[in-house]
Every structure is written in C-alpha cells, then in structure tokens.
Amino acid sequence: MKEEMNSRILRTLPREKTFYFFTSIGNYTGESAASLKEFMERVKTVNVKSLEFHLSRGDFEKWITEVLEDKKLALDVWRLQKSNLLGDSLRNQLYITVSRRYKELVAKPIFPA
C-alpha cells in the first residue's frame, strides 16, 4: 500500500501536469519538471528568482499537493514558505527538503530477517 503510494508520488507526469518554472507573471524560463526527481534536479539549476516567485505564491505547495499528491512534502514546503528565505539560502533549503523526501520515497523497505 505504502509502496503503491510512493510510486504514485514518483511517477512521470504528462505535459499538462508538468510544473513549468516562471520568473514572474507570464515569463517562462524554459525549465520544467515532469516528476519529483526532475523537480529536485531543477531546484539546483533554475534561476533563483523562479524559486522565489513560485514559493511566495504557494505554487510548489499546490503542485505537490494536487498533482504529486504528497501531503508530507507539501507541508514541509509550506513551512519553508513561511521562513521567508531568499536567494541561495532558499535554493539550498528547498533542495535539502525535496531531496530528503525523495530519498525516503525511493528507499527500499527494510523487512525484519
């Protein structure tokens, strides 16, 4: 059951569900993420203004909740939004948050011997 939920969160999304990174209203960077893994990778490389723009609007939290359906990560991202971090501090913290969750989701369950 848990594995099923994890693979749902980790699935690759169609174009219409993909996250598109903008730096401001109507200004698309050309970067997108069609899965949590891609999202984690883009957080490292995308223009930091884009991270600030989407985080302040609650776009990441919304996409993680409604599309990836990962309430746990959405809550962590919401907490980050409240921290008012900017620039590279925001990038680093967001990367730590997303990559920690990603590692949890891809880790194989340990069964007792």
Add this chain to the structure above:
Amino acid sequence: MKLKNNALSLDSTDMEILRALQKDSRETYGAIGKRLGIAHSTVYDRIRKMEQQKVIKNYTTTVDVEKIGIRNITAIMTVYADPKEIEKVAEKLAALAEVLEIYTSLSEELLVIAKVTAASQEDLHEFIANSVAPLPGVSRIRTSIITKKFKETRFQLR
C-alpha cells in the same frame, strides 16, 4: 474592379467608397454617392462586388469595453519555440479565445508574437502556464503587460 497579376485592381471610385466605409461603415449608399457624384445604385453595386471578392471582409463594431465595466488586461506575449514546431504552436494558440492577434516573426530567432487578454494578472499567468508553456516545442516565453494604450487602429487607406 479588375483582376491584374492575381491582385484585384480598384479604380479611384472603389477606393473612395472604401475610404468612406472605413471612416463610417454605417454611412448610406445615398450619402456616399452624393459626395462622390455617382448614383447610389453604383455605390451599392461596387460594394456588393467588393464584398463578393472579399476586398471588404466584414463590418465590425469597436466597443469601448472599459465603458461597460470590463477591465481586462492585455499583454504582448513572445513565445520562443523550436523552428520545426513554430507553425503548429501559432496555429494552436490562434484557436484560443485569450489570443486576440498572433504572428510569427523572424528576428534573431523565429518567434511567435501574440496579443493576449485576461481578466486579471492571475488569470493571465494561469493561461500561459496551463495553455502555452505545455505546447510541444515551446522553449521560453516573455510577456509584457500593457499599462497604457496610445493608439489602436487598423490600416487606413490614404
């Protein structure tokens, strides 16, 4: 009105009639004829021919939307796309109600330039994020929201 090198050739009377209609498309055949010194039936015949040949494409009404309380925002959107996909991108965008005008243009890169409208900045963003960015071949989008209009007209015959 004659056909010359696949283009319709209009005489000075046709051009005068078109100028009159561009100024006021509700002006009567009689009024136009009186001013030009020709019978109203001649004006009628010439207008009919120009309609049939699609020289006159339509008669429209320009509405001052602000006066009726519509406060839509307008923006100029530049879409950078893969040259192989650019025509398809433009065709898909042309079918959307939010797109008022759309062109392809070649500057340093091949671009799609569109005039778009939305009820608010948020709606504009939603439209671009959900309907433009996901189109195959789109690589970047730049959007400028129009803050003040100084002139808007169609090509006027001189």
